[in-house]
Structure formats: structure tokens, C-alpha cells
Amino acid sequence: MITPELVDLSRLQFAVTALYHYLFVPLTLGLSMLLVAMEGCYVITKREIYRDMTRFWGKLFAINFAMGVATGITMEFQFGTNWAYYSHYVGDIFGPPLAFEALMAFFLESTFAGLFFFGWKKLRPGVHWLCTFLMAFGTNISALWILVANSWMQHPVGSEFNPVTLRMEMSNFWEVISSEWAQATLVHDISGGYMTGAVFVAAISAWYLLKKRDVEFAKRSLAVACAFGLVTSIVTVHMGDESGYLVTRDQPEKIAAMEAIWDTAEAPAGLTLFALPDTERRSNALQVEFPWVLGLIGTRSLSTPVPGINQLEERNAARIASGAKAVTLLEQLRKDPSNATLLESFNVVKKDLGYGLLLRKYTSDVSTATPEMIRKAAADTIPPVSLVFWSFRGMVTCGVxxxxxxxxxxxxxxxxxxxxxxxxxxxxxxxxxxPWIANELGWIVTEVGRQPWTIYGVLPVHISVSSLTAGEVLGSLAGFALLYSALLIVEVWLMKRFASLGPSTLGTGRYFHEKH
Known part of the structure; x- marks a missing residue:
């Protein structure tokens, strides 16, 4: 039986594993491209210091890469263990990107990672740099396919519901992989990863300079990191602006929560710098705004208002009532699949089917849903305002x-x-x-802001889970927490040890610990 406790624990387990895994992903992305830049400097200038930089930061990349692979595998298993109905319902669309990620990206980055680490003495500099580039390219392609899948969950395109199979089925694969959401999310997230790698290298290099050790090595590492980070920061800001437009257009509930907009903001809407949202009174205290900015970012105009939470609940209540009819007609179609009249009636309200399924949280017979149930389901369509509001501002502050x-x-x-x-x-x-704080907060905004949907507007979270007991999920959650805590301790210890030793770990005889 699906209980609220089971849903909450399943969500918590996936959140823990996803947020933990994402401690490693952005650093892998960022360091991989920094290695390409550093080794490119070596190939062009023939200066050994750039070779040493590539090899040293490559050691830290290796530690992080191994941990990322180990923690990423468990996430994919959870789709079958904890989210079986979700996998059944949308497997035709969600499965191919994950398969491509394994076939096109994982093997590519793993193969060329081996050549990167063990090919220094066997390959010519230009050939070795090409291997480094292909390793980084594989890492980025891996992110591409994962983000294509996630973007489809945020904005499901290129697919449609089949009333015969009772599943979402792909209708246009190109539309799935080329959607505006996939493009904006990919560039924004990857550039955020690049910023992570740049801050990582810059911070450790700054520490070396404070200690007045390996000064030339640290200065050049800092220069490469800051140049790389500056460019990618500008890209991140630009694509964040693009993401704001898409969210306002396609997920109005999320932008309303991000900005704590309780009643429709007349055009051009202002961007909230600071406020204290009161979810009980549905108002904000001490609100400070940048005039017009949200209107320009979110609507690309000065004449389009931004809907508020109260108005969105009213709109969604109407869609839920329409969706209840869709659910009822679908149940009748299952009993009489050849009835053309029923099918025609269903197609009229099919777009609201997902909203009707929100009522399953309150009744097993949607046709008997009361106005109070519809009101509660409409309230559920608004994500947790305070969490999304403050997470967004924390992310932006870190980015600035x-x-x-x-x-x-x-x-x-x-x-x-x-x-x-x-x-x-x-x-x-x-x-x-x-950068880790910013990345984790960004994913909280993205995923919590999508609630109550697993697939936005299509499949609610509370009917996506597997038929498990709360105890089974709690037991596996405790196991993951213990295992991941141990892995995190190992990761931090290894990173700290190698970073403390610095480039002396290369054994060239040119660096601090080798001279003292």
C-alpha cells in the first residue's frame, strides 16, 4: 500500500543519493576541462610547469572521478527499486538517454581516462592532449544525456499518453533531446561545474601562495583557474537568465515560489532582492525589489504580468476538476477500449489527466472527489515557498x-x-x-520547485513509487547514509592529503616538500 510515509522516505532517499552524487559531478566537469586547458598550454609552450600542473590536478581529478562513478550507479538502480511505477509509466522516454549515457559517454571517458593517467611516457604530447580532451568530452557528453532526461521531466515534450498501454510513449526523439529546456539546463549546469573546478584550483593555489610555497606553480594555476572561471561565470549568468524565462513560461508555480509572489505581479514585475515570506498569511515582510527586472528576465517584455500563487491555485483547481473527468473516462475506456465516443471525450480533457491524478492522494475514486479535495490538490501544486525562495537566493549569492x-x-x-x-x-x-553550496541549492530549487510532480504536469510523485514498505526504504536509506558517509570521509582525507603535499607528489625534485 502506498502511504505518505513511503512517499516521503522514497523522496528523501533519492534526494540524499542525488545531492551526495552531485558533490562529485561538478568538480569532475570542471577539472576535466581545466586539464585540457593546462595541457594545451604545455603542448603550445613546451614548458614543464604546465605539464606538472596537468599531472598534479589530474591526481585530484582521479580521486573525485572514482567517487562520482561509485555514487552514480546506485541512483540508476533506484528507478527500478523505489520508483517502479515511474519507470513503467515513462520508461520509453526516460530510458534511452540513460542508455546513451552509458554507451556513448561512460566508456569514452573511462577509456581515455586510462590513457590520460598511464600514457604520459608512451604518447606524444599532442596525442596525449587529444586523449585528455576526449576524456573531458566524454564527461560532458555524460552530463548531456543525464540533463536531457532531467529536462524532459521538467518539461515533457516529444511524447504523448497512450490510453491503450496506459503509458507515456515517445513520439519525437529529436524534440526530446533538442528542447529549449535541455539546451538551457545543459549549458547552465555544465558551466556551473566549470566554475566549481575553477574555484577548487584557485582556492588551493591561493593557500599555497599564503604559505609561500610552490609560488610559480600556484600563480600559474591561479591564473588559468581565474581566466577559465571568469568566462564560465558569464556563461552561467546568461544561461541562468534563459532558465528564468523558461521557468516563468512553463512552470509558473516554481517562479512564484522562487520570488514569493502571492498575488499576480503586474507588468513589469520586480525582482525580489530580500523578503520574509509568511506562508500562513500569504504575504511578505520587509520586501525589497529591483523594479522591472523579473518582467524582463521572466517574460521578455514590459507588458506581461507574472501569475501569483493564489491565482495559480485557482487555475489549477479548474484543471484538476477537468482532470478528474479524464481519469474517470480513462477508467471507462479500460473496460470498453473500442468505444469511439469515450475516446473522443477523453481526448478533449486528456491534457489535464495528470492534474486529475493529483486527487489519488485523497481518494481512490476520483469521480467522487469533493470540492475540498480539489482545493487541497490545488494547494499541493505550489512547491514549498520558503525553501525554494531562500535556496534560490543562496545560490545567487554564492555565484556573485x-x-x-x-x-x-x-x-x-x-x-x-x-x-x-x-x-x-x-x-x-x-x-x-x-560552488558546492551553490550547486546543491540550485538542484533544490530545480527539484523541490517541481513538486508535486515527478513529470511536470503529467505524473504526480505520490503515485510514482514502488510497492514497498516504509521500513524497507528506511533500512536502505540508513545503509546508504552510512556507506556514503564513509566514502565522503575517504574522499576528503585523500583530497586533503594530496592537496597538502602539492606538486611534490609528482616526484620531480622541483617542489616544496622535496626541498625541505
Missing amino acids: IMLLLFVLGFYYSVKGCPETKGLYLKLAALALPL
């Missing part, structure tokens, strides 16, 4: 700080004097956690 660090670091590197800027170096070293 990182952008400023890249600007200053690039400027000081061009001037050739970063080692003299003690305050900047301290701030850069302390900034190490920021």
Missing part, C-alpha cells in the same frame, strides 16, 4: 561572490602580483565550499 573572486584573481594574475594580495588570497581559500 565567485564571479567577483574570478574578476579580482584574473586582474591580479595579469598584473603578475597575486602573491602580494594577502586578503584576496585568504578570501579565495575560504571560498572553496561556495
Whole structure:
């Protein structure tokens, strides 16, 4: 029996594994491309310091890559174990991107990772750089297919519901992989990963400079990281703007929660800098806005209002009532599949089927749903306002700080004097956690903001889970928590150990610990 406890525990388990896995993904993306840049400098200049930079940061990449692979495997198994109905309902669309990720990306990055680590003495510099590039390319292709699948969950296109099989079926594969959501999400998330790698290298390099060790190595690493980070920060901001437009257009409930818009904001809507949302009174205290900004970002106009939560609930209540008819007609069609009149009536309200399924949380017979049940289901279509509101602002704040660090670091590197800027170096070293905080908060906005849907507008979360007991899910959750905690301790210990030793781990005789 599907209980609220089972749904909550299944969601919690997937959230824990997904957020933990995403501790490793952005650093893998960022470091892989930084290695391409560093080794490219070596191939062009023939200077050994760039070769040493590539090899040293490659060691830290290897640790992170291994942990990312280990934690990513369990996530895919959960689709079958904890989310069986979801897998049955949308497997035709969700399965192919995951299969392509394994066939096209995982084997590519794994193969060329081996050549990267073991081919230094066997391959010519240009050929080795090509292997490094293909390793990074495989990593990015892996992200592509995962994000295509996730983007389809956010905005399901290229598919339609089949009343005979009772499943979503793909109608246009190209539309799935080329949707605006897939493009914007891919570039935004990958550039966020690049920022993570840049901050990681910059923070550790700043620490070396504070300790006045391996100064030339650290200065060049800092310069490459800040230049790379500055470019990718600008891309991240631009694609964040594009994502804001798509969310406002296709997921109005999410943008309303992100901005705590209780009543429709007249055009042009302002962007909330700060507020204290009160979910009981449905109002904000101490609200400070940037005039017109949300209208420009979210609607690309000065004349289009942004719907508020109260109005969205009213609109969704009407869709739920229509969806209840769709569910009832579908049940009748199952008994009489050749009835053309029923099919015609169903097709009229089919677009609201998912909204009707929201009522299954309150009654097994949707046709008997009361106005109170419809009201509760409509309230469910609004994601948790405070969590989404503050997560979004935390993400943006971290992003702005990182952008400023890249600007200053690039400027000081061009001037050739970063080692003299003690305050900047301290701030850069302390900034190490920021990209992870930003990435995790970004995913909270993305996934919590989609609630109550597994597939937005199509499949509610509460009917997506497997027929398990709450105890079974709790037991596996506890096991994952213990295992992942152990892996995290190992990861942090290895990273700290190799970062503390620095490039002396290369055994070239040129670095700090080898001379002291």
C-alpha cells in the first residue's frame, strides 16, 4: 500500500543519493576541462610547469572521478527499486538517454581516462592532449544525456499518453533531446561545474601562495583557474537568465515560489532582492525589489504580468476538476477500449489527466472527489515557498561572490602580483565550499520547485513509487547514509592529503616538500 510515509522516505532517499552524487559531478566537469586547458598550454609552450600542473590536478581529478562513478550507479538502480511505477509509466522516454549515457559517454571517458593517467611516457604530447580532451568530452557528453532526461521531466515534450498501454510513449526523439529546456539546463549546469573546478584550483593555489610555497606553480594555476572561471561565470549568468524565462513560461508555480509572489505581479514585475515570506498569511515582510527586472528576465517584455500563487491555485483547481473527468473516462475506456465516443471525450480533457491524478492522494475514486479535495490538490501544486525562495537566493549569492573572486584573481594574475594580495588570497581559500553550496541549492530549487510532480504536469510523485514498505526504504536509506558517509570521509582525507603535499607528489625534485 502506498502511504505518505513511503512517499516521503522514497523522496528523501533519492534526494540524499542525488545531492551526495552531485558533490562529485561538478568538480569532475570542471577539472576535466581545466586539464585540457593546462595541457594545451604545455603542448603550445613546451614548458614543464604546465605539464606538472596537468599531472598534479589530474591526481585530484582521479580521486573525485572514482567517487562520482561509485555514487552514480546506485541512483540508476533506484528507478527500478523505489520508483517502479515511474519507470513503467515513462520508461520509453526516460530510458534511452540513460542508455546513451552509458554507451556513448561512460566508456569514452573511462577509456581515455586510462590513457590520460598511464600514457604520459608512451604518447606524444599532442596525442596525449587529444586523449585528455576526449576524456573531458566524454564527461560532458555524460552530463548531456543525464540533463536531457532531467529536462524532459521538467518539461515533457516529444511524447504523448497512450490510453491503450496506459503509458507515456515517445513520439519525437529529436524534440526530446533538442528542447529549449535541455539546451538551457545543459549549458547552465555544465558551466556551473566549470566554475566549481575553477574555484577548487584557485582556492588551493591561493593557500599555497599564503604559505609561500610552490609560488610559480600556484600563480600559474591561479591564473588559468581565474581566466577559465571568469568566462564560465558569464556563461552561467546568461544561461541562468534563459532558465528564468523558461521557468516563468512553463512552470509558473516554481517562479512564484522562487520570488514569493502571492498575488499576480503586474507588468513589469520586480525582482525580489530580500523578503520574509509568511506562508500562513500569504504575504511578505520587509520586501525589497529591483523594479522591472523579473518582467524582463521572466517574460521578455514590459507588458506581461507574472501569475501569483493564489491565482495559480485557482487555475489549477479548474484543471484538476477537468482532470478528474479524464481519469474517470480513462477508467471507462479500460473496460470498453473500442468505444469511439469515450475516446473522443477523453481526448478533449486528456491534457489535464495528470492534474486529475493529483486527487489519488485523497481518494481512490476520483469521480467522487469533493470540492475540498480539489482545493487541497490545488494547494499541493505550489512547491514549498520558503525553501525554494531562500535556496534560490543562496545560490545567487554564492555565484556573485565567485564571479567577483574570478574578476579580482584574473586582474591580479595579469598584473603578475597575486602573491602580494594577502586578503584576496585568504578570501579565495575560504571560498572553496561556495560552488558546492551553490550547486546543491540550485538542484533544490530545480527539484523541490517541481513538486508535486515527478513529470511536470503529467505524473504526480505520490503515485510514482514502488510497492514497498516504509521500513524497507528506511533500512536502505540508513545503509546508504552510512556507506556514503564513509566514502565522503575517504574522499576528503585523500583530497586533503594530496592537496597538502602539492606538486611534490609528482616526484620531480622541483617542489616544496622535496626541498625541505
